[in-house]
Amino acid sequence: MRNAIQKNKTDRPAITIKRDNCMQLQPSEDQRLVRDSFAAFFRKELPSARIREAERAGGFDTALWQSLVALGAPLMRVPADKGGSDSGLLDAVFMAAEYGRYLAPAPLLEVLVAARLLAALNRDELLEQIARGDRRVGFMPLPVNAGDRVVVPNLCACDAIVALRDNQLVLLTIDSAPLAQNNLGRAAIAPWPVPADAELLAEGPDAINLFQGAAEEWKLLVASAAVGAAQRAMEIASEYANEREAFGRPIGSYQGIAHPLADSACDVDGAELLIWRAVSAIAEKDPEADSLISQVWWWVSEACPMAAHRSLRTLGGYGLTLEYDAQLYLRRIKTWVLLCGNPESALDDAGARLFLQQHVGLPPAGEVSIEFGLGEQAHAYEQETRTFFEKNLTSELKKKRHHSTSSHDPEFHKQLAAAGLIFGNWPVEQGGRGYDGYIAHAASRVFEEVNWSTFMAGTSGMVAGVIQLFGSDEAKRDILPRIRDGEIICSLGFSEPSCGSDVFAAKTSAVKDGDDWLINGQKMFTTGAHIADYVLLLTRTDPDAKKHAGITLFLVPLKAEGVEIHKVETLMSERTNITYYQDVRVSDAMRLGDVNAGVFVMIKALESEHSGAGYHMGQISLWLHAMQWANTKDANGQRPLDNADIRRGLARVRTRFNVSEILMFRSLWASEEGVEGTLYGPKSKLFASESYTTNSWELMKLAAPFSLFEGREGLGGIEQGHRRAYGTTIYGGTSEIHRSRIAESALGLPRTRG
Template sequence: MNFDLSEDQRMMRESFARFLDENSNSERVRAAAEQGGFDAALWQGLAELGAFALRIPEEAGGLGLGTMDAAVLMEEAGRTIASGPLAETLMAARLLAVLGGEAQAELLEEVLVGGKVLTLAMHDIAAQPVQWLAGGAVADVAVAREGDAVVLVTLAGDERGEDNLASTPIAEIDFAAADKTVLASGADAVAEFDKAIEEWKLLMAIALSGLSREAIRLAAEYACEREAFGQPIGAYQGMSHPLADLIVDVDGGKYLTWRAVHDIVHEPEAAGALISLSLWWTADTAARAVTQSLHTFGGYGLATEYDIHLYNLRARAWPLVWGDPTRFLEEAGRRLYAGERAALPEVGEVLINFELGEEAEAMGRELDDFFNAVLTPELRAKAHYSFDGFDAGVHKKLAEAKLLFPSWPKEYGGREAEPYVMNAMYKVWEEQGWTSHPVGTTNLVGTMIRKVGGDVLKEEVLTKIVNGDAICSLGYSEPGCGSDVFAAKTKATQLEDGSWRIDGAKMWTSGANIAQYVLMLTRTNPDVPKHKGLTMFVVPLDSPGIEIQPVYTFQDERTNATFYDGVIVPDSYRLGPVDGGVKVMAAALELEHGGGFAKSQRAMCEAAEELCREIQFQGGQLIEQVDAQKRLARCRAHFYISEMLGNRALWAGVNKMPNLAFGPMTKMFSSEKFQSDSRDLLDLTAPYSLSKREGAAGEINLAYRHAHGTTIYGGTSEVHRSMIAERALGLPRTRG
């Protein structure tokens, strides 16, 4: 897996960034806006850097680079809101080179050196002879499709531009009255034009991603400086949490676009819809990001002396020249569910990689074969996504096959499997529908024992865990604490013989009714700040004084309330130092915060697609309706983004990248979209989705109920938003 640019691309990014920081700063952008929205000196400088030659084949005098290389430029152009039709020029120049041949070599050379401005008409001028054109006010020529031909259009007249939202050089052009030269005609020519439009979508998506990120950065910087009621406004969740949501959406859009480029090469069947989804998502995200960023500035955001309004207006101007971005979602729906084919561009070399590797795939197949051999029809009928699906016999066989905790060292029954291998195996658990909850919590407890447990814990507890003879639950939450686990009141008092007496109550102790141990956070010192007087214990659940009461949820899942009255635990079952539970707990929470729900999202979406094919509506299948296609496509976009955020978190962890809350981003985004999409798909497929009948309807029904818990356990979305605001945006702490 690789989420990094090549060394050459990093050098290119640095070069373009330096140039644009100097030549597309706010002063230059403002000056260009006052003169029609085009910066001729900037354009000339970009030409000298070879920008317009990036996507020109070498045989035509260009650099012969790929779409990812052009994306490097476009992200920086977005960050600096460069003045000019850059994405359009890149694609129009490529068409001129590919279709124009020797006859247009002189014009191409003028375009590449910045002597003439070339742009691209988005729609067939035979069907839409009058249309808006990016750069139309300043361009000398444009490439357009006219029926079955691709033509070069001369743009004449000095007064083509007009005042517009973002003071960009757009213009409404009457192509019927313009001089045109045929570059090429026929199916191949039209296909090349269509490829250029698809690549334009990718480049525009990346530009909007760069723009959005910079707008949020400006807002976060301001939120750290501006004070209200004695503290920075960024310390208020009402300011920080929306920005946290948006930076996740921005990252998600960037990597969704990267995935589209990747899939053009590796999974072309899915790539067309991904292209459409990328621009729909980034356009929508940009609109929300710049609005919230401007709002962060308060009244100053409305003042033209602040730069944020420039980003606000440019975020709307760039994609809307094409038309309503919602149409890209409709287009994705057609490509997913109505058989529409996309003309995929030739993107060149793609070094980013989202594959897990051969070893991971092999281990995944081994686990899949295990489940296929062991899970009888009776066991599959017992399966459930929660602790309720646990079977001690299967658990024991997993341990014997060393498939229970493959990432652990070999001396602890593992295989020292790398994170990519573990990810592939988690996918198999999901596909097989076998509960992973007991394994996940037991893995967490066992890992903490391995790291900070003493010899007695390792001998008496870890051995049983390794052998598959014991599972563990988690005793964090309490009736009055919720996600604020460090406010725990369950008391541990040390006795004269060194052992500990535990008194109190825990809530949401899932699996306690079948587990042998619970990892418990206790209060050992009430006289210090709440984070400093905590200690962790591993408590045997068969100890005298423990009462377990069931709590049934509307998710068809049992959890528990557990009560501890004079429970005696030896000091040897203490995990970590006395009053040092915060560090132990923090490490455990990091293990929890890294997961997401992309696989559950995918299963839900596929069930909805199946049900939409079964439901008859207005004389046909529901999935034939445009509205249904859009809503299903939106669901797919969300789980694609969840997958990419999860992959990014996985890759960053493997490569020991700085902790910028990539795990919390994955968990928060996937759980929130799982919940909102489950609600929407329940509506879409109603009234069938009201039934718990076996099959797709029952799966959507359960997904709706299941999704509500995902935004709560493992830390609520609000907790994760605070983590993201602090780590990814540098905002002040928003919780005590």
């Protein structure tokens, strides 16, 4: 393993990310090597019996420490010329996740942070002592004053502490280490009075900056440890839920067990990605970087204890017994997130850093292979789209702006198509620009900014994709170019009055009649049918076959004889429709895919809808409206942002927004890179739509009662966003359906649906 850590430092230049690089969410090979090596090390060293033994011994395993020293782990972040491995922050984050996953009873994260700080201060003799295993110098992540009674992480496993005491960076020697006082996590901690005696290490602004950087690094590492532990807790729960039976079924087949775990799977994934995002932001010198670390601390304190709690509950009474490991994870995770006091206060830091520019020193990131950017070409396309809207959105069109199909304007739609702004991802030979998903996504963000709906472009693009894969030559020749040029638009006719989630239970029939088909039935929620030219219609062609086997899809002209369209109004102010089909005659050339093989067509059609990419979008305008409101001065010249409670609430909203965005980025990345079987799309869709509802309600509460009024800008936009959010939890598959899919495929639980 020393080799794994060493290898990391040698063959790469000390660069971070190039700004024009595009999304890259795969750790580098070296980083995977570091992670895998630590995983193997901890797995071998730390069977749960040894963790329990360390708990009884005060939360510290001396032999484990010696092994970690032999590996060079405490000096991982120290430069090579001072005997360290010069590892990047992301490597340390990966190591910390494994440390957490195996609940390592050792002060590794504190010593690692202190060692980097001591190296920056050229305290070589102390570093040598740490490297030899002669000393364990820990770290206090909060500023203290002499005489304060404090809790220092892993204090009882250290013989000295680096701290910012009375604004000076000092080394506090622990003459006789206090014994650990019984505590929730059986950690090596005890209340401790900060001594008056200390060795001065440094003082002044640089020393404070250095301390802040170390404290921020420590938070990222402990957060990563909590994520690793939460992931293991979820595995324990999933394994148990598959084995344990109640009432003749595995308990994992009960949604009361499966769905909360699916929620935690999203939350914990989001926590892990938010840590990566913070590290990448440090490397990029993103002004939100320090706020992101506070957001990480708060989010981890929400997501990880909840995951451990759900894991414990999954095991029923056994979860409470000390023989089972679930309780170890619950106790340790809850201890970690409380070490800096009430984690809610991290929101104050997040808000102050984000809105008041009260920035703090940050640790060096080193090499960061992860990249969240969309790339230069995406930014250019985004700008092109913005310029187009600035130039072409007339005052008439501005009045029509809405997130629903009511903003559809046939002429403007054609203009957008001609400018290459709606089907930029089509292949060049078919008249598109051949852009990838990242570039196309950048343009969609502008549509959201200007409140111009992408709904009809989205459904038409989806139908075009299905025609490309399954359509007849005639459909490809006659229909595809007209969709591309914006001359026609398409809607989706899957749901029926008696079935939505259970879409394959559809009753609308298609019966062969000569060379044609005759369609009879009704569809519910056929959004856009009143303005569309075609509907992609799911029909039953074999009533005797099993549910999934007798389905065929057709492209049905909505102007055909026998089609009737009735308006349905919704809470979201989005018009949808009920559509009736009576002896509607459709040519066989309008059939998509083989007869009775519609399930394959649907899988492709729903793939893009379930990718989750579109479901984060509403939060973009929600955040813009929130900022518009928060920055507006009242008669006394005060802005909502000047109020600490509101900053705290906004920081909470911002954190969920960021988690939603990175889950969406991961889904986009997986779809672009062909990473399959991960359920990243449903995870993104579920989190985006649920957090949209939570965030918009949180904003409504912050601004109540004036948030009650409808409007287009500021608070009005928030009110509208809140109603809109409900729709996103239903269409494209309800949250419950996605929870079931995540539980089944990502957590390996038994199927909960028929």
